[in-house]
Amino acid sequence: MRNCVILVFVFLGVTMNAQTYEVGGFVGGANNIGDVGQTNFILPSDIALGGLFKWNKSKRYAWRASLIYGKFVANDSKSNQSSRQQRGYVVKNSVFEASAGLEFNFVEYNLHKLGLAFTPYLYTGVTYFRYDYDYIDAGQQINFGQKDGSFAIPMTVGVKRRLNQFLILGAEIGARYTFTDNLDASNPEKSNINQQLDVAFGNIFSDDWYVFSGVTLTYTFGRKPCSDCFE
Numbered sequence: 001m002r003n004c005v006i007l008v009f010v011f012l013g014v015t016m017n018a019q020t021y022e023v024g025g026f027v028g029g030a031n032n033i034g035d036v037g038q039t040n041f042i043l044p045s046d047i048a049l050g051g052l053f054k055w056n057k058s059k060r061y062a063w064r065a066s067l068i069y070g071k072f073v074a075n076d077s078k079s080n081q082s083s084r085q086q087r088g089y090v091v092k093n094s095v096f097e098a099s100a101g102l103e104f105n106f107v108e109y110n111l112h113k114l115g116l117a118f119t120p121y122l123y124t125g126v127t128y129f130r131y132d133y134d135y136i137d138a139g140q141q142i143n144f145g146q147k148d149g150s151f152a153i154p155m156t157v158g159v160k161r162r163l164n165q166f167l168i169l170g171a172e173i174g175a176r177y178t179f180t181d182n183l184d185a186s187n188p189e190k191s192n193i194n195q196q197l198d199v200a201f202g203n204i205f206s207d208d209w210y211v212f213s214g215v216t217l218t219y220t221f222g223r224k225p226c227s228d229c230f231e
Contacts, residue, residue, distance in 0.1 A: 047070065
């Protein structure tokens with residue numbers, strides 16, 4: 001029994017100290033996909049900045065958390081749809097999100113061995129974000145003076161490469177499918193304005209998307225796993 005207890009504590013000690021952590025930043029751009037402006041999947045219209053933290057549980061996956069702030073401009077005049085060009089709406093909004101989930105590496109990604117460490121990856125999880133809750137009247141964006149919050153599902157694809165023992169450079173494109181249709185001020189269904197002025201337009205059965213695309217730079221730290229000591 002005593003030997004079993006010792007083995008359990010040894011295992012727990014190795015597990016707790018066998019992880020590699022990353023902390024760093026994200027910089028890039030943001031765009032929306034909705035009922036106003038262009039519908040290009042990747043076409044940043046304003047800046048996005050944030051920070052992220054990763055806990056590499058194995059060579060194949062890492063737990064990840066991030067905070068990102070981004071702004072976008074949806075401009076009908078830049079759309080390739082003639083109906084939107086004639087309408088001419090312009091909507092500006094900002095998004096501040098908190099996200100947590102799992103990052104999966106396509107190939108084994110060992111940060112504890114010298115040499116090349118490179119892999120494509122996928123990330124998904126759950127995101128909560130805040131945004132300006134507005135509407136459009138007579139072609140103008142009207143600000144309620146309030147914000148709203150909603151959840152989103154992040155779908156991110158990227159690549160990352162170790163620059164040296166401590167720094168990792170990455171590039172990623174992350175689309176967020178939201179559970180709101182008013183990110184572009186097209187459907188303020190939670191307010192009485194929508195019933196009073198009938199200001200909803202576009203496809204009210206399709207929720208909005210927003211996309212963050214950019215680069216990441218993270219600093220790694222943490223003890224080398226004992227299982228790698230003899231490699």
